[in-house]
Amino acid sequence: MNAQLKIAGQSSELLGLESILIGSLPAALMTDDAPDRYTVEAVFTRKTDRDEVAAIQGSETRAHLSANGFPTVExxxxxxxxxxxxxxxxxxxxxxxxxxxxxxxxxxxxxxxAREIAAMRFRDATDREQVRAASVAALAESVVFARRPTAAVLDDDARIEDWVEEGGAFRS
Structure with missing residues (x-):
């Protein structure tokens, strides 16, 4: 099974930034009225997914920025x-x-x-389920709803009769 599990909207390409949106910068930059700190907007290399957004805006990223000398950046x-x-x-x-x-x-x-591991686990579970289902089907197919041959019943009766004749039954 060589199929790949791909969830819509999720890419295996690493997320990055392309460029800064010049139009989003304060108009007063490089003048006496320029602010010391402001918001800079940068364009992602691709669309982000929900998990990436949560991680980017999460506490681990804030801690990472602080640990690298940027405690005020958000x-x-x-x-x-x-x-x-x-x-x-x-x-x-x-x-x-x-x-x-x-x-x-x-x-x-x-x-x-994490997604590759989840996909691998999904494939393994699917493979195990296919093996299990095949085993159940094989066992079900081995069940035969047929009467036993009558010769076997007669054969049992003959054995019982032999046993009684040989003294295997109660003696009175």
């Missing part, structure tokens, strides 16, 4: 965009982008591995 998924809050372009360029890319690859890699 990630939020909006359609095919990743909103990176409380950061700036310089911080992204100087290391945050790499930390996010590594985390996204880690998340999607772990989910792909």
């Amino acid at each position: 990630l939020h998924v909006a359609d095919r965009r990743l909103e990176i809050a409380n950061t700036n372009l310089e911080e992204l360029r100087d290391g945050l982008a790499a930390v996010i890319a590594e985390r996204l690859a880690e998340i999607s890699g772990a989910l792909v591995a």
Whole structure:
């Protein structure tokens, strides 16, 4: 059985980011009025699935960002965009982008591995069920609803008669 179990909307391609949406950046960047920190939107390489979104926005990702020196940065998924809050372009360029890319690859890699294990278990369970069903069918086919031959009944009666004649019955 070489069939692959593929669940709709789930891809084996690792999730990544392509580019920053320039139009989403504050208009005042590189001016005296530019904010120190703001939200930067980046475009995913593909559509995210529900499990990826949960992991990206989850506490493990926040802990990962904090452990790598970015405790104030927050990630939020909006359609095919990743909103990176409380950061700036310089911080992204100087290391945050790499930390996010590594985390996204880690998340999607772990989910792909978990799905492959689940698919393998499903295939194994299917194979075991097919073997079990075949065994049940073979056992059911071995059952024969037919009368025993009458010669066997006569043969039993003859044996009983021989036994009685030889003294095997009660003697009075």
